[in-house]
Amino acid sequence: MAQRPLITARDLEGVESPVIPRGAILTPLARDLLRKRGIEPEVCGRPAAASDPLVVGNWKSHKTLPEARAFAEELRAAARPGGVALVICPPHTALATLADALRGVAEVGSQDISAHGEGAHTGEVAARHLVDAGCRFAIVGHSERRHAGETDALVGRKLRRALAAGLRPILCVGETAEERRAGRAESVVSRQLEVLGGLEPARLEQVLVAYEPRWAIGSGQTPTPDEVESMLAHASAALARGADPAAAQRVPVLYGGSVKPSNAAELLGLPSCGGALVGGAALKVASFLGIARAAPGASG
Ligand code: PGA
Numbered sequence: 053m054a055q056r057p058l059i060t061a062r063d064l065e066g067v068e069s070p071v072i073p074r075g076a077i078l079t080p081l082a083r084d085l086l087r088k089r090g091i092e093p094e095v096c097g098r099p100a101a102a103s104d105p106l107v108v109g110n111w112k113s114h115k116t117l118p119e120a121r122a123f124a125e126e127l128r129a130a131a132r133p134g135g136v137a138l139v140i141c142p143p144h145t146a147l148a149t150l151a152d153a154l155r156g157v158a159e160v161g162s163q164d165i166s167a168h169g170e171g172a173h174t175g176e177v178a179a180r181h182l183v184d185a186g187c188r189f190a191i192v193g194h195s196e197r198r199h200a201g202e203t204d205a206l207v208g209r210k211l212r213r214a215l216a217a218g219l220r221p222i223l224c225v226g227e228t229a230e231e232r233r234a235g236r237a238e239s240v241v242s243r244q245l246e247v248l249g250g251l252e253p254a255r256l257e258q259v260l261v262a263y264e265p266r267w268a269i270g271s272g273q274t275p276t277p278d279e280v281e282s283m284l285a286h287a288s289a290a291l292a293r294g295a296d297p298a299a300a301q302r303v304p305v306l307y308g309g310s311v312k313p314s315n316a317a318e319l320l321g322l323p324s325c326g327g328a329l330v331g332g333a334a335l336k337v338a339s340f341l342g343i344a345r346a347a348p349g350a351s352g
Contacts, residue, residue, distance in 0.1 A: 109334025151186025
């Protein structure tokens with residue numbers, strides 16, 4: 053049975069735009085608090101990403117526990133923009149600590165998830181343990197993992213494990229430089245999105261897609277805004293072809309690959325962009341928030 057996240061009034065204190073995962077259980081006090089702010093809990097229960105852009109930080113293999121705690125303290129103390137949802141994906145070792153330290157400030161996600169359930173799988177971290185550590189999101193199919201040999205089939209299994217546990221998967225897709233040169237960027241992304249085939253609409257709505265051209269990751273290079281928009285629109289259209297169109301429309305498509313404060317407004321402002329997946333620039337509070345502030349509709 054998937055575990056449904058519990059939202060208490062404490063989780064909502066001081067949070068301008070609460071992120072309430074679909075299916076979450078709200079305590080009576082939390083419901084009252086939302087109603088006083090004129091937010092109908094059912095409306096609020098829609099994925100925040102459907103309306104608010106998401107800025108997701110992928111720390112990769114960076115930061116010790118003291119460093120993660122220091123980041124959380126700084127983020128908590130900083131003036132954060134409203135109208136944008138923040139997610140941090142730290143190394144597994146910092147998940148539980150950060151979920152606690154960032155409560156009401158940002159959500160926490162994993163950078164990967166096991167394709168197996170709990171059991172004799174040495175070194176794997178199962179969905180159940182990620183939920184236990186306070187995760188709400190799980191990145192699947194990041195290009196650094198695909199580069200290490202992950203196939204679409206494996207990514208599809210991981211995605212389903214995440215969904216079954218109530219986690220929102222962030223499915224990364226994107227072409228290599230060679231594939232782009234060969235004019236295959238769109239067909240590669242369409243193929244990678246096929247793992248979403250056959251999902252029930254209610255499940256599909258929980259998914260986020262991150263378009264990350266592999267050659268843009270960590271390189272400082274980005275495609276032109278026109279190229280990004282065309283790929284994001286292509287991903288949205290490909291999603292809609294194979295699935296319930298209304299559910300597919302609710303799947304945010306983020307852009308990732310060398311996003312920084314100086315290019316964030318241009319990228320996040322693209323009509324098809326639902327947010328950003330950020331690596332290097334998510335390691336410092338100032339640059340992470342610099343990106344979040346550039347999101348359209350971000351306030352403060
Ligand atoms: P980058 O990484 O922002 O450092 O390019 C993005 C990612 O790997 O998700």
